[in-house]
Amino acid sequence: MQEEMKLEERVFRNHIQRGPFQSGETGGRWRLISIQWPFVIIAVTAAPRPNGPSEYAFRFDLTNYPQWAPTARPWNPECATPLEDGKRPHGGPRVTMAFRTDWKNGIALYFPCDREAMDAAHAGWRTTHPWMLWSPSGDITQYLRIVYDLLNSSDYKGPRSA
Amino acid sequence: MKTIELFIQMEGVKDIILARVLQNGLVKDIIHSAKEHGLDLANDESLYTIFIEDGEEAINQDISLESAGIHQRGHVHIHRCKSIHVTVNYNAQQITRNFSPSTTVKRVKKWATKEFNLTDEDATEHALQIVGTTERPDEDVHIGTLVIHPACRISFDLVAKIRVEG
Numbered sequence: 001m002q003e004e005m006k007l008e009e010r011v012f013r014n015h016i017q018r019g020p021f022q023s024g025e026t027g028g029r030w031r032l033i034s035i036q037w038p039f040v041i042i043a044v045t046a047a048p049r050p051n052g053p054s055e056y057a058f059r060f061d062l063t064n065y066p067q068w069a070p071t072a073r074p075w076n077p078e079c080a081t082p083l084e085d086g087k088r089p090h091g092g093p094r095v096t097m098a099f100r101t102d103w104k105n106g107i108a109l110y111f112p113c114d115r116e117a118m119d120a121a122h123a124g125w126r127t128t129h130p131w132m133l134w135s136p137s138g139d140i141t142q143y144l145r146i147v148y149d150l151l152n153s154s155d156y157k158g159p160r161s162a
Numbered sequence: 163m164k165t166i167e168l169f170i171q172m173e174g175v176k177d178i179i180l181a182r183v184l185q186n187g188l189v190k191d192i193i194h195s196a197k198e199h200g201l202d203l204a205n206d207e208s209l210y211t212i213f214i215e216d217g218e219e220a221i222n223q224d225i226s227l228e229s230a231g232i233h234q235r236g237h238v239h240i241h242r243c244k245s246i247h248v249t250v251n252y253n254a255q256q257i258t259r260n261f262s263p264s265t266t267v268k269r270v271k272k273w274a275t276k277e278f279n280l281t282d283e284d285a286t287e288h289a290l291q292i293v294g295t296t297e298r299p300d301e302d303v304h305i306g307t308l309v310i311h312p313a314c315r316i317s318f319d320l321v322a323k324i325r326v327e328g
Binding site: 093 | 237300
């Protein structure tokens with residue numbers, strides 16, 4: 001018997017048909033690769049860099065979306081494995097910190113919009129980076145816009161091993 | 163009847179609406195479509211003007227979409243302000259200019275960083291933040307979404323992006 005789609009997945013599928021996600025996809029900022037609830041893989045376009053990819057894929061865990069914030073990690077969609085450390089985005093202080101591998105083994109992106117990162121130890125981010133907080137009234141583009149901004153800043157220099 | 167999809171932003175609405183209009187329709191049909199998608203036009207429709215994204219002038223609403231250069235997945239804007247007075251503050255300096263409501267935050271930032279003599283590299287490390295708030299609208303947001311007629315003005319601070327740490 002086919003399992004009924006959960007409400008959170010229906011909400012997500014509705015969100016990605018709406019203007020904010022579609023506008024980003026049409027504009028070449030990101031693209032949906034796959035949905036296998038609660039895991040969703042989305043690629044985000046990166047600025048051209050020597051030996052750098054045109055995009056990075058991220059696997060999101062969207063459990064209890066959108067009430068809970070997403071959490072995501074860089075992903076290798078061909079191998080269906082976490083992206084090797086040497087291929088993760090690297091650069092100046094903003095990019096290196098966001099894609100750090102020395103925190104919880106790099107299982108999440110290190111900024112306030114990520115639910116794994118936004119734990120009790122990082123309550124101070126609510127005042128230092130309020131524009132990066134997840135809002136349950138918004139959609140996945142809140143998170144994607146932050147990643148796109150990082151990967152298209154001068155702080156981004158390419159993959160770690162390039 | 164063939165239809166096309168358009169991205170619509172409008173006065174005071176912080177969302178991007180993906181709407182369908184008849185491909186061979188008129189520009190003014192965009193307003194009807196926006197209403198069908200739940201956009202609440204505050205009063206007389208004739209007070210609203212339509213702009214193409216980053217376009218300087220309002221479009222004649224009686225011409226066809228094709229004549230106006232509006233195609234599949236184009237971006238348009240509906241607003242009562244004909245132009246918006248923008249102020250940007252940076253390092254105790256202030257610059258001002260009028261833009262159309264359909265101007266993207268990206269374009270305003272490009273103008274501001276050039277006026278303040280920031281390099282392209284430095285520009286990516288700064289963001290426009292609405293004065294008196296912590297809100298940093300995304301680059302594809304039209305400034306008209308941040309303004310409600312008759313207050314056709316907005317002020318930003320150009321602020322440095324700081325790394326997340328701790």
